[in-house]
Amino acid sequence: xxTNSTSTFFVISAVAGSFLLSGCGTPAGYVDPNSSRLVxxxxxxxxxxxxxxxxxxxxxxxxxxxNPGQLKSGSPGEPALMAISRITxxxxxQFDTDLLVKKIRVNLLRTGKVQITTTVGLNAAEDPLxxxxxxxxxxxTRLPDYTLSGKIIQVRANAGSLSQSSFVFQLSLTSxxxxxxxxxxKTITKQGxxxxxxx
Amino acid sequence: xxxxTAGCATSMNSVENAQATGHRKMVSDKRVITDAGLYxxxxxxxxxxxxxxxxxxxxQVEVLNTTSSLRKFTYRVEWFxxxxxxxxxxxxxxTPRALEGGEAGMITATxxxxxxxxxKIKFLESLN
Numbered sequence: 650x651x652t653n654s655t656s657t658f659f660v661i662s663a664v665a666g667s668f669l670l671s672g673c674g675t676p677a678g679y680v681d682p683n684s685s686r687l688v689x690x691x692x693x694x695x696x697x698x699x700x701x702x703x704x705x706x707x708x709x710x711x712x713x714x715x716n717p718g719q720l721k722s723g724s725p726g727e728p729a730l731m732a733i734s735r736i737t738x739x740x741x742x743q744f745d746t747d748l749l750v751k752k753i754r755v756n757l758l759r760t761g762k763v764q765i766t767t768t769v770g771l772n773a774a775e776d777p778l779x780x781x782x783x784x785x786x787x788x789x790t791r792l793p794d795y796t797l798s799g800k801i802i803q804v805r806a807n808a809g810s811l812s813q814s815s816f817v818f819q820l821s822l823t824s825x826x827x828x829x830x831x832x833x834x835k836t837i838t839k840q841g842x843x844x845x846x847x848x
Numbered sequence: 849x850x851x852x853t854a855g856c857a858t859s860m861n862s863v864e865n866a867q868a869t870g871h872r873k874m875v876s877d878k879r880v881i882t883d884a885g886l887y888x889x890x891x892x893x894x895x896x897x898x899x900x901x902x903x904x905x906x907x908q909v910e911v912l913n914t915t916s917s918l919r920k921f922t923y924r925v926e927w928f929x930x931x932x933x934x935x936x937x938x939x940x941x942x943t944p945r946a947l948e949g950g951e952a953g954m955i956t957a958t959x960x961x962x963x964x965x966x967x968k969i970k971f972l973e974s975l976n
Binding site for chain 2: 701715
């Protein structure tokens with residue numbers, strides 16, 4: 650009897666404990682992607698890092714090229730035309746570089762001073778249907794005035810229990826004469842203890 | 849123990865041209881403070897603006913860490929057109945920033961379009 654009541658006590662305690670533990674977890678919910686409450690990991694580029702880097706790049710383009718009136722268009726009266734060239738991911742993380750590039754494109758389009766071609770690309774047209782329609786309607790393809798290329802590099806460092814990752818975003822805007830008319834580098838550095846490293 | 853903890857606080861000295869040649873165009877600002885603690889620790893000294901030849905507005909906010917130790921915060925800039933409508937962008941995000949004790953820093957931001965005529969900057973104390 651005594652053994653039975655002891656076993657019963659342990660079973661009831663275990664069940665009660667599991668209910669308590671499950672009640673302490675964080676329920677899933679939506680988070681504003683622009684907020685400061687997003688998860689930050691040391692070993693990976695997070696979504697807010699792409700936004701921050703893209704914002705810095707576009708601000709630099711506006712400050713150094715657009716605002717001073719130095720962005721030239723091959724078609725007078727029309728915005729300058731830009732094509733996307735090679736953007737290399739040189740980090741230890743697999744991701745689509747469009748996470749950076751698309752944000753830059755959207756912001757540049759909003760300036761009203763730059764348009765992006767979707768039928769002239771490094772390997773193939775981004776929009777094959779638009780490219781096909783151009784051919785079928787005999788529309789002359791306007792060659793881009795500029796091409797955007799770049800690289801994302803990761804530099805890691807460890808000191809004791811502290812882990813650090815720096816993500817260096819490098820971009821260049823090249824004219825069709827082969828001259829880099831704008832270049833920028835943005836570094837995002839994150840530190841954390843080894844237990845917070847997101848590998 | 850007191851000696852160890854006293855060594856952890858950092859503050860910054862600075863030196864600059866006594867006869868500055870750059871003249872800032874300061875703007876009057878309206879402040880809505882709900883976090884008095886943050887405002888006491890990281891205060892806004894002033895805001896100046898400039899408009900480039902292509903009509904893009906640029907702002908510069910001077911902030912000062914009034915404490916003697918490192919303070920972290922985030923800020924977000926919102927832009928509004930001539931009708932007061934928010935200009936939405938995919939890169940509007942909270943930007944982290946840190947200031948050493950006594951350090952005055954500049955936050956700069958460039959309008960995403962020449963249609964941006966007004967702005968608002970939001971500050972939040974860093975959670976980590």
